[in-house]
């Protein structure tokens with residue numbers, strides 16, 4: 001580490017430790033605002049004296065070892081050791097380098113560490129990181145650096161931090177970041193920023209992001225709670241009273257309470273975002289920042305109340321707006337609530353904040369009594385309700401096409417070059433078929449959906465440049481008369497999860513009766529992981545299916561395999577799409593009479 005640091009300029013070190021996609025502007029900003037402070041490593045020797053001796057031999061001046069509670073607890077937790085099995089120390093040493101005050105930090109065990117620690121750390125080097133010292137002036141520079149890091153392509157994430165009052169005259173604030181992947185030296189991409197003084201606002205924001213990202217990474221409620229517990233380091237310890245490697249103490253706050261408040265006020269956020277979407281605030285802000293009075297005039301709203309909504313939307317928990325000099329501006333996230341923006345989710349915001357919001361109010365009864373919330377609240381089954389409330393139906397079908405980047409991936413995820421025809425069963429407003437036709441304009445395409453949806457499909461396909469390019473069939477997917485026969489490919493995208501097993505079997509049976517033996521069936525769904533502790537959006541949308549669809553549920557791959565088998569299909573392969581979606585490729589489970597193989601006909605074709 002010492003050789004590495006002393007042979008490199010800060011820009012080279014940063015290029016190593018930042019994600020490969022980090023823009024050169026980010027490295028330049030670091031060079032302008034920071035100095036290299038130290039590199040940290042874990043040394044696997046059982047005798048601290050040997051390490052300090054070694055450091056002296058390298059021309060460094062090691063300080064006396066001090067206990068490092070945080071590293072110790074992190075290793076104990078990582079390797080599930082009994083609490084008294086490991087004692088860790090930390091040694092600081094300056095690297096003899098004329099123009100620099102750069103140093104190294106060595107973590108070491110006071111007695112021989114257990115074998116799993118040696119093996120694991122030698123292999124993964126979890127503790128290795130690079131630290132830079134912020135030398136820029138003022139809060140703005142530090143905030144700028146933080147923003148640059150947080151928006152850096154490549155997934156750099158906040159990873160804990162704290163304030164150490166004992167470090168220097170005014171104490172110091174430290175913030176850790178980590179990125180996926182490893183450096184060319186095979187170290188984890190882990191970066192620490194040290195800033196003199198106390199920077200409560202940014203540190204608080206940093207901690208909030210750490211908790212949110214940790215919870216997102218691991219997905220389990222336990223992980224979310226653990227992530228929400230006070231942290232002063234880049235690791236995974238959970239002792240509130242610990243000091244970290246550099247001796248930081250946690251700011252006097254209640255990060256866990258903060259995290260819980262954030263969860264408990266999720267409904268406020270849903271409503272604020274829905275109001276922003278319904279009032280077209282993002283559309284008005286697309287041309288540039290506006291004051292709240294300007295916006296109030298344009299949206300016909302009460303200026304004081306609008307101001308309070310905008311301030312809420314600019315809070316770091318939400319961050320769809322920023323405010324500078326009294327003018328509100330869209331962030332990239334906020335832009336996606338405008339009608340015409342790429343990847344707009346405006347209708348989804350309205351759907352989740354209105355129709356689906358009210359039914360979620362009946363969740364408790366659903367869990368206690370087994371009732372169907374949507375029917376309890378609206379008195380009709382979801383698709384019947386949408387048929388009798390055309391405006392809500394329009395929002396629903398547009399919302400289905402939004403946030404559906406995975407639909408665009410389908411023509412690439414599956415080879416459709418052999419196909420001459422494709423039928424999207426329950427195809428909604430035709431977004432998927434539009435993507436398929438973009439890639440394969442000569443395909444003969446058909447959409448079957450309920451009669452009231454066909455108009456929306458016609459309009460959407462025309463808007464996407466495929467007017468008349470698709471046969472639109474009003475009808476029911478359980479009726480043999482309606483499911484088109486003889487197609488090469490059938491698609492059921494987000495259809496089966498709307499229904500209970502009996503209804504799924506009826507849909508699959510009807511498709512199977514219409515499908516030639518050498519056809520292919522594509523099923524697009526979110527698959528529940530077999531391990532309920534593994535994070536997947538499927539677990540969240542399963543609850544939505546329970547609330548907003550009679551009998552609806554997400555399923556595991558095995559459950560789909562079984563349903564397919566019951567209907568005479570063989571699941572061949574599953575491929576991943578964005579947003580935790582999967583596409584399952586199946587074919588009729590019949591032997592190909594012209595083949596000597598006992599494999600089904602569809603399988604052979606698929607292999608070609």
Ligand SMILES: C[S@@+](CC[C@H](N)C(=O)[O-])C[C@H]1O[C@@H](n2cnc3c(N)ncnc32)[C@H](O)[C@@H]1O
Pocket residue numbers: 383400401425426427428429431432448449450453475476477478492493494495498
């Ligand atoms: C969740 S949406 C999925 C739409 C589209 N496949 C997608 O992934 O965006 C379910 C679709 O099934 C349609 N649907 C519901 N009941 C139906 C029925 N009995 N026959 C045909 N389509 C039906 C709905 O109108 C809706 O378009």
